[in-house]
Amino acid sequence: MFPQPTDRLNDLNPFLALNFEPAFEQLGDDYYDTVAAAEFPRHMLRFRNDEVLQTLGLDAQTVTDADFIAVFGQFQNRQPLLAMRYHGYQFGEYNPFLGDGRGFLYGQVRGIDGELYDFGTKGSGRTPYSRGADGRLTLKGGVREVLAAEMLYRLGVRTSRCLSLVETGESLWRGDEPSPTRSSVMVRFSRSHIRFGTFERLHYISRKDLIQKLLDHVVTYYYPHLLNQQDAYLQFYRELVQRTADLTAQWMSVGFCHAVLNTDNMSITGESFDYGPYAFMEQYDPKFTAAYFDYSGRYAYANQPIACLWNLQKLQVPLKGLIDPFEMEAALAEFDRQFQTTYRERMLRKLGFEISFDQVSIDVGDELLRRTLQLLWETKVGYHDFFMALRQQFDHTWREDATLIFNQAMNEAPPEKTDAVNHLLNHWREFYHQVLNSLPVEEMEAIERRLRQHNPITVILRPEIEAVWEPITQEDNWQPFYELLERIWRSVEIQA
Ligand SMILES: Nc1ncnc2c1ncn2[C@@H]1O[C@H](COP(=O)(O)OP(=O)(O)OP(=O)(O)O)[C@@H](O)[C@H]1O
Ligand SMILES: [Mg+2]
Secondary structure: OOOOOOOOOHHHOOOOOOOEOOOOHHHOOOOEEEEOOOOOOOOEEEEEOHHHHHHOOOOHHHOOHHHHHHHHOOOOOOOOEEEEOOOEEEOOEEEOOOOOOOOOEEEEEEOOOOOEEEEEEEOOOOOOOOOOOOOOEEHHHHHHHHHHHHHHHHOOOOEOEEEEEEEEEEEEOOOOOOOOEEEEEEEEEEOOOOEHHHHHHHHHOOOHHHHHHHHHHHHHHHOHHHOOOOOHHHHHHHHHHHHHHHHHHHHHHOOEEOOOOOHHHOEOOOOEOOOOOOEEOOEOOOOOOOOOOOOOOOOOHHHHHHHHHHHHHHHHHHHOOOOOHHHHHHHHOOHHHHHHHHHHHHHHHHOOOOEOOOOEOHHHHHHHHHHHHHHHHHHOOEHHHHHHHHHHHOOHHHHOOHHHOOOOOOOOOOHHHHHHHHHHHHHHHHHHHHHHHOOOOOHHHHHHHHHHHHOOOOOOOHHHHHHHHHHHHHHOOOHHHHHHHHHHHOOOOOOO
């Protein structure tokens, strides 16, 4: 049933014919260990990301499933495979025993956009950093990461994506999944796997020379516009602060809780990756915590900005021999403003509006946002349900008559809450009505369009994910998973 790898020669397998650029490899072996991939008993391609193939300049029609398996399941004909070395702060504690313990950097290539990308594996076998663990990824873990990355990508979050997921035919034992459970190997397509923790390790081993070399590498490959500029290192840090603040705002606006914001899961490109125990929150709840082992709520939904800020502050330690610490602090002080600006902008788009001098002012926008969050909090209406309802029910008549706003929704609050809820809702309606009326009538179309672009009609709350996992685990039925992916891809209208 499953295609098996053929003997296509290197130059016939489109992946092996790509022009690999050994950027990280050229840094030298202070930064990685050369490792071998595990040999798996079986290879079943469960997911291939044909959209990513486009970024690679490949025509999906010419890439067979067997090509995927040969390269991203069997790891044929490619060396060296590099287990990257890194440390990290995990839940606030420094851990010097990390590193790619179940993955490696398979290779790096330029996309047709001119950017350098990593193929990084997860679940590809043991390495010197496996610490007694099996080096494997559960199939469910792989499925969850595919879904998160595709959903976030669609919602305009700067994220890595999964290029492939191959089921590998082994039985794994895990404390957090009914075991034995199935195994997989995933290949991630990412801007970079250099983590904050990659720098932290070099500081820990007191190698300022290696820190500088890595910093030069990061600027050259990921911040090339800063090359030859004065203070390029400081500007890199400043831009990373900005990108990370933007990323945090992107997560928050889409109701996403990453759950494991350790410094080994923070990319120096400001891209989001490593989707383990993440969750999209059902109802607006600042304290919502996704990882069952996060007892203190350190990485709760609303703590994400402070957690990322803390991580950026920790990154100053390895950088401080090369960048003025006062300047870094000043750059970090911009985090909050950047976060607020992006969060406000994204949330107002979800409400249909654009902040600008001839549209909605910052003050009005902030007031609308405050009232919206209060309404969500008090009514406990689903976070995504609310915005989905806004998208689906929005009508031009709302501009004429405030009582028509949401007249089909949110009448289902528990009886004891009805009065308070109605009161809040009425206030919200009036304010929304006022904002609509402050704009020219021609804006109504644009508002409708924004609502379609920023509010997904499909979300992947835990029940949705479990609903596709059940048929896979019960009867090896992958259809619901593929259907969910289709719905994710169609969940928002793509901006022209
Ligand atoms: N099953 C495993 N076998 C070996 N090492 C593991 C395993 N699971 C996790 N690790 C190691 O534990 C640390 C934290 O793992 P985490 O769950 O954050 O994901 P990951 O494996 O790091 O992958 P990535 O961060 O690239 O998504 C890493 O050093 C990782 O390599
Ligand atoms: Mg990780």
